[in-house]
Amino acid sequence: MISKPVVAGLDFGGTKIAAAVGDLTGRRLGTTTIDSRVESGGATEAMRRGLTAARELLAEVAPDRELAGVGAATLGIPYDDRVELAPTYPGWGELPFGRLIREGFPGVPVRLATDVKAAAEAELRWGALVGCDPGLYVNLGTGLAVAIVAGGTVITGAHGASGEIGYNLRVAADVGVDAAERTILEHVVSGQALETTGSARLGRPVTAADVFTMARTQPDAAVLTDEFTQELAMHVANLAIALDPVRIVVGGGLVGSWDRIEGSLRRALDVAVPFPPELMVARFPSDAPLIGALALGVEAAGVVLGAEAFA
Template identity: 30%
Template sequence: MPSDLPDVSALLDLRVTALSVVLDLVRSGRAATRPEIERHTGLGRKLIAQRVDELLAAGLLSEGSFGPSTGGRAPRQLQFVADAGHLLVAHYGATRMGVGLADLTGRVLDLVDREHPVADGPEPALEAAFDIWDKLLRRRTGERPLWAAGIGVPGPVEFSTARLVSPPIMPGWHGFGIREKIQQRYGVPVWVDNDVNAMALGELRAGEAQGAGDFLYVKIGSGIGAGLVSRGALHRGAQGVAGDVGHTATREPWGVTCRCGKTDCLEAVAGGAALVTEAAAAAARGDSAVLAERGKLTVEDLRYAAERGDRITIELLSRSGRLVGEMLASVVNLFNPSLIIIGGHVAEAGDSVLAAVRQAIYEQSLPLATRDLRIVRSMRSDMVGVTGSAFTAIDELFRPSYLGGWIDHGSPA
């Protein structure tokens, strides 16, 4: 027989959804009082009061001074408690790692950046992070507890399992249990994502793309990848590998074998590792005196040579930008973003990269798709990765389906 009693699970889902919506409005700064929350949500005053009281009791919101009155009693200002918990954050690139602590607004509180070849394997990479985290945590003894960890890695990640799948530049990382290793040591929930997805999220939440609905973040570093944001949300795709553009084939044949085993992948011709190899060959031939004097080359040496007008280096950087731009022209026609942000060490090595990217996109994309398109360089490439790794965890912590599992216990740890 059908029951006249309400579906308890449905009521709980509605409660948690309302908690998540209210919390999101306050922590994003879109609403600061109960009346403002009512206007944004359309929910009743009594329901809003109940949800706010729950979030106050949970320590996620606090009340401040009185806000402006609209005719009646002045409402209390609501504030998100950013330091209710802290996050472990780490962002790995091919040759460097950034490891630190962040608060619940994504603000990085402490950060250590150091060289570390990700190809050395997962155990050394995590041990290096553990060493840094332990030192940072000892420095902050007595402060708020750890709530979660967010990690970015330069390879394809199945987001639901937090495991890398056949990463071309990361030998030994396939299927490695990053989440399990960190959980065993620190006892917190862990989320792992591709490094470029994290960089896109960092730009969306705290960088050049704030307020953008549809944009691309493109990293041109040792490898090449893209993070896609659609309607204000990161688009990972069915398995989490959306945006892996570095392994698309170039239009023209080069005869270069990529680290993934295929031929003429974009990053095998236009990525930082490929450019450094060609620059070293040019220096050995005596084609560039500037490069020859630098010894063993890195992307930083390409920046040095480009700043001094070295023809070989500028040609290599321009070629990289052109090839990336040709790939992006197809993406622009398909996706129609309003903004493209170019970051990574190669993009920072010279203005010729960005100029060539822009030229190829504007020449080869549809006029309507580029009419209002902005193409800019990232202003904070050194920070967007770790900031985005923090938001990788923050967004999941406060998602209704996850929030409901811990809100009544006071902490997700």
């Protein structure tokens, strides 16, 4: 019997690197996760360890099967010779990302994407954005970004930067002001922003999830979450006005506080948008970038994806 080929997917995040091996339908055969933060070697060592973990997983779960494609997702915008817009991970921007992935898997077709676009790919193929044209994926995690789905594909933009709303202008006075001289949206609306602001204003170290939990009983924390959700809702509503999506899907770590976020988003959409879209949590709220990386691997292998892969 001839063994069927497999694909690999890698998700490079700020705190962890996840790898998965799947068959040509995208069904996972094995998964592994390692810490991306290393004491020495920095970004280069993290990349090396991630590639090693993926190859070891392949040897474990598919030792005699051909590797037909590799998908890799990362924070920032990946190119063959660098990663743009990844300021929170020292050294990551200087890595020749695509070249290192290809060198790690010689002769194997490779597809690259941002982590948020990979997550949207997973939702488009197998999750909550199936059949939505257009659709919008909103990622509420350490950072803030969206992915636009139209015509059955995830829109990348001319430079791969479509959906990077973390750089949005917030007020009219921001017009014409360099990003380094103003407060961009991600510095106010993101998990990292809420952690920073919450720790300062609440007088002790807290995570974004802590602030949302405290907001149930503590008025000062509730003020913080209200400010957060109000500004988020404004930008999501403006996107919905511009795109007229069928559905908006929200993923990322902060969906654990969805009960504190959903109401503000729903009200803003219902009041401001001429044709209010559906709003729901992603099918894969936490590991969508890894599932999307597998989808990229399947596409790299030249296989037509099937919606039944995760049925």
